[in-house]
Structures are given as C-alpha cells and as structure tokens.
Amino acid sequence: MRYLVTGAAGFIGSQTVDRLLADGHEVIGVDSYITGKQEFLASANASPRFTLVLGDLFDFTTVFEACADVDAVFHLAANTDVRHGTEYPRRDLDQNVIVTWNILEAIRRRGIKTILFASTASVYGDTAQLPASEAAPLPGQTSLHNASKVAAEALITAYAHGYGLRAILFRFASIVGERCSHGHIFNFCRQLYQHPDRLTVLGDGDVRRTYLDVGDAVDAMLLALEKSTTAAEIFNVASLTPCRLTESIAWIADEMKLQPAIEYMGPGPLWLGSYPALVLDCTKLQQLGWQPQLGPEAAVRRSVRYLAANPWLLEGRS
C-alpha cells in the first residue's frame, strides 16, 4: 500500500513512517520541519520506498499534489503547542482545522477512501465519567487547541458520512516513548540536564495520567485500520493503568540516577485545557485485539533513556 503521513518528521508521525516502511509499504511523508525534526527521518530517508514532501499543509496545492496515488492518509500533523494557545489566537484554527479541511478535500478529490486522524483525549475535559468512553459527553472546551481538535473531528466525521470515506479517529492520551520531544518527560529531563539537583513541577503532582508508549499507539492505529469497518469510528488510545505524575517523576529521577529537590508550583490546572485526570476506557480498541506491550513505567523510562542518548534534542528548540 501507499500511505501519506502528515507530520512525518514529528514524534508519532516519524514512528508511524518507520513502522509502515518496516511493514513493506510505500510512504509519502509531509512535513515543514517547523516542529518536526530531520533526525527523526534518518532511517526513513535511507529507504527507497520513502518520499519526503517538504511543505506547508496550509497550502492546498501542496496537500493535493502529495495525495497522488495514495491509498490512505495518516493525518498526524498538528500544532503541538497545547499550552500557549491564547497567545496565538489564529494558530490552532489554521494548523488544526483548516489544514484538516485541506487534507479532507484533497482526499475527496483524489478519490482516497481512508483517513486516520490524531485527536486528543483532552477533549473529554473534566468529565465526571472516568474512565471516559468514546461515547462520553464532551464538556465545553476551554483551550483553543482542544477546541480545534473537536472541530477537526466533526469535519472529518461529516466528510466521512457526506462523501463515503472511512475515517478512524484516535483520541490519544499522553503518548510517550522514543523521540517524544514535548510534554512533561521532555521538560523534566531538560531541567535536570541543566540543573540535576532540582526540578520545578507545574501543579501538585497529583494529576492522573495514562502514559502510553508510542509503539503501542502506532499498533492501535494499524489494528484499527485493518479491522474497523464503520464510516467514522473513534477510538480511545491510552495506557490501561493510570498513574500519578508523582510516580512518573520518581521513574524519571531513578532512570537518570538523580535525587533532585522537587518544587511543586501548587494546585490548579497545569494550563488551560489540561485536566486533573485523563483516564480513558479503551474497551473498543481492546475488542479489536489491542493490548499495550509496555506499561506506563516502562514507557516513561524508555522516553528518558532516549533523551539521555540524544542530548541534542534537549539542547535544541522544544
């Protein structure tokens, strides 16, 4: 098969590219290298079955050209800065909504039948129904990033029904692992790289998270691609065993053989659009046969080891 992967030089994108290539497929990757990293495509670039399109998905022609002769699209590109949306009021609309429309419209015009989309578990907000199933009501969104994901989901679903596409949407919880270059592990490792004796932590450390290794997330997408049959289907993707942020901090420090003094910034949301608990019901995915290979601790430790082996990532732009 011939797949298009947007955000191909990103964290989940590059892992998806590598997996698809390893499975023998042809892959067209699109990335602008604005947040994506060339280094993540080192292995892919060595494959004759990989082609990189260096371009901006906001340009419809770029998207349309990249979609030539493609069988299915993994739309994984997005603005990844979930914390500072209010400083850039147009960015999430442009990069997450209008870009998604560009992808959908290119797919439609090209006669492509399948799109896979990376959404976020944060759309569940502070739902009282934990673990949240895919059918849970979504509260009003509090961040532009989460709102843009809700908007993109709605557009994709309507395109699927309106034009006979198959859409598979993944609400990812906190995905970690090799090449993870944002989020708390990255932030903490960078702090400890700069000052090994102390760590500043947003919040009180008490938040519940479901850290999942990126390999398990890619497994989930490939399994759903193979087995999901409805026009538009949403799958939660998360670790089956929640943990506290404090536990993750202990694993990170232990993996780095450090004993930093930890300063908690205090209670309250970490930022607008983050929530105290992000615990998902993944029964739908499990019913397809999905089972994570790594638990949260192993996934977190793998992230830390990767960053320790790749200090250039901690030194660069995040």
Place this chain on the structure above:
Amino acid sequence: MRYLVTGAAGFIGSQTVDRLLADGHEVIGVDSYITGKQEFLASANASPRFTLVLGDLFDFTTVFEACADVDAVFHLAANTDVRHGTEYPRRDLDQNVIVTWNILEAIRRRGIKTILFASTASVYGDTAQLPASEAAPLPGQTSLHNASKVAAEALITAYAHGYGLRAILFRFASIVGERCSHGHIFNFCRQLYQHPDRLTVLGDGDVRRTYLDVGDAVDAMLLALEKSTTAAEIFNVASLTPCRLTESIAWIADEMKLQPAIEYMGPGPLWLGSYPALVLDCTKLQQLGWQPQLGPEAAVRRSVRYLAANPWLLEGRS
C-alpha cells in the same frame, strides 16, 4: 446598550434587531443581503438607532470595524442551507467556522465581553437520550453544516475561557414564525402556492419536531443575556410540546383552506444531518423563567399567515 447583530436581515436576525430597537437599544446590523432580505429591515431602517453595515463577515476588517463601541454581539449569521452541504464542501467552514472566528477575534481585540451565538439542535444527531439535555453526548456529525456548528461552539467556548468572555450559545430547534423563509413551512407553502392541489413531502411525515415561534426564541436569548452568569453556557431552545410533521402539514393546509393530495417520498432521513426526532429538554432555560408564548400549532399557523400576506417571499429566491 449598543448591540451588534450579524445576519441582521435574516429571519431570526431581523426579529432580534426589531426587538432590541423596541427595547430602546442601539443596534448595528451586519448583512450581505445574500440570503438576508432588505424587506425584513424596513422597520429597523426607519429607526435612528439602527445602522446597517452592508458587508461580508468573512472579511475581518468589516467585522472589526462593525464592532466599534459595541457592548455585546448577537452572532446569528450563518450559511442557512442545511441540506446541500456536500455540494459546497468549503462553504460551511468559511461561513460558519471562519466567520465565527472573525467575530470572536474582533470581540477580543475590541474588549467586548459578551457573545450570543445561534447553534442548532441538530448537533444532537440521532441521540438515544430524548428529550436531549445540553449535557447529552454529541454523536459523530453527519453533515458539514452540523459539523460547522459543533466547531463554532467549541471555538466560542474556548475563547470564553481563554479570554474571559461571556458566551451564551443557543441550540435552536425548528424556529418558525413571521419572516421564516426556509424550512418545511416555507417549502410547503411555496408548493401549494404553485399547485394548491398537491404536496410532496420528504420522508414519511412521521418525524418529531418542536416548532417554536421566533418571538419565543428571541425571548430566550434576551432572558439568557440578562440572567446567565457563567463563562460559557449552552441553552436548548425549542417548543416544550413536540409534534409530528403530519400535524404541521394539517395545520398548514387548514390555514390555507386547502385539501391537497399529499405524496410522501418514503422513509429515511430527510437529508444528511436531519434526524427522525428533534426533541429537547429546555429545563435550563425554564429555570431562568422562560416560557414559550405560542405552542407549535399557533407558531406554524402564524408562519403560514405571514407567507400568505407576503407572497413576494414565496416568489423569490428561498
């Protein structure tokens, strides 16, 4: 107060303008006259407290200029063609999502604190929870129009939380009444105006609807504006007594003193994004003290009488 009303020459928009003027306020109306009608602003144009901005809300500068010195915005403009979205894949994104962003961003930059927004009860889709409350889960959207409303709601809510606005969102059921110039009453009256002996009806007539007079809908907005206190609040707005489409057909025929032969086109959705039942729980609004003045029959009959008195509307573009 000084209010901006978008879609000022539309059905709900012009009724809102007239009410605000009657209450002694200043009103800036924006309309492009693409679907809005000059005739609906005849009364408003006679008021020294009304100003019309003839322009396209897709142009940010138009929106920003119109927002000067405004206290609150009624954002009622939208693409009103809910049936043929798949023929115009970009239209709902442009007119309902990007335009809404333009409004929000102009509001933010102008320091305006309040936005009221006309959403649709169709976002509840084929929910099993009838009557649907505002907290009901939203299923995947099947039409681009409904998807664009979900997207706009999410954007508005995120702006409210991110920038300290007050947002009041109204999920309108089937609003009917004077100046209603789309929907089943308009369509049926036009058919009967052209051929009084026969009527063709999409579906099997069995759908359940909650027709509400536009005056009661405007009441709901003004009451919520006065009493709602949270950052972002959603209100269902619908008749408290559902009826069948067949009942409405009987009222229309009776009001016109006609006995047409009725041909039902058969079961199934009327169009993509329409659903067999649109029955809403309006408890939240009732708790503010809202009570509709007209039942569905009176509301439908009023629509018919208005169209009979204004045949130019049936003759023109719909």
